[in-house]
Amino acid sequence: MIPSGAPAGQKPIGWYLKEADQLITAFFENAFDQYCITRYHWMVLRTIDTNGFINIEAHHEEIKYFIKLxxxxxxxxxxxxxxxxxxxxxxxxxxxxxxxxxxxxxATYEQQVKQMMRGITNEEYNATVNVLNRIITNLNKK
Structure with a gap:
C-alpha cells in the first residue's frame, strides 16, 4: 500500500525493502568473495566477535527469516x-x-559500509531504522 500524498510513481515500501536487501546482499557477497565467505558467514563471525562465542540455535532464532537452520x-x-x-x-x-x-x-566490511552509506546522514539512517521498527512493531501486534 502506498500512503495517500506519496509522490506519483512511488512504489510500495515492500518493493524498496526487497530491492535494498538484494542489492546489499550482492554488494557484500562481492566484497566477501575474496575470502570465500558469504553474508551468512559474516553474520556468524560477527556474532562470535561480539559475544566471544556462538550458539547455533540461539543465533538461528535471531536470523531465522534470513537463513534456514x-x-x-x-x-x-x-x-x-x-x-x-x-x-x-x-x-x-x-x-x-x-x-x-x-x-x-x-576492514573490507568497513570500507564497503562507507561506500554504501555515502551521502546518508546519521539522522537519515536513524529515522529510517525508526520507521522500519515501527512497521515491524505494528505488524507484530495481534
Missing amino acids: ERLKGVIDNLLARGWIQPDYSNFKFTDTGKQLFDDVT
Whole structure:
C-alpha cells in the first residue's frame, strides 16, 4: 500500500525493502568473495566477535527469516573445516587463525559500509531504522 500524498510513481515500501536487501546482499557477497565467505558467514563471525562465542540455535532464532537452520549449520561446518572456528561445548568460538581472518574481513566490511552509506546522514539512517521498527512493531501486534 502506498500512503495517500506519496509522490506519483512511488512504489510500495515492500518493493524498496526487497530491492535494498538484494542489492546489499550482492554488494557484500562481492566484497566477501575474496575470502570465500558469504553474508551468512559474516553474520556468524560477527556474532562470535561480539559475544566471544556462538550458539547455533540461539543465533538461528535471531536470523531465522534470513537463513534456514540447515544452511546455518552448513556455514558452521564450513568455518570448522577451514579452521576459523572451533567447538566450545555446545558453542563455537574463534581459533587464532579465525580471529585474524575476521579482523581482515572487518576492514573490507568497513570500507564497503562507507561506500554504501555515502551521502546518508546519521539522522537519515536513524529515522529510517525508526520507521522500519515501527512497521515491524505494528505488524507484530495481534
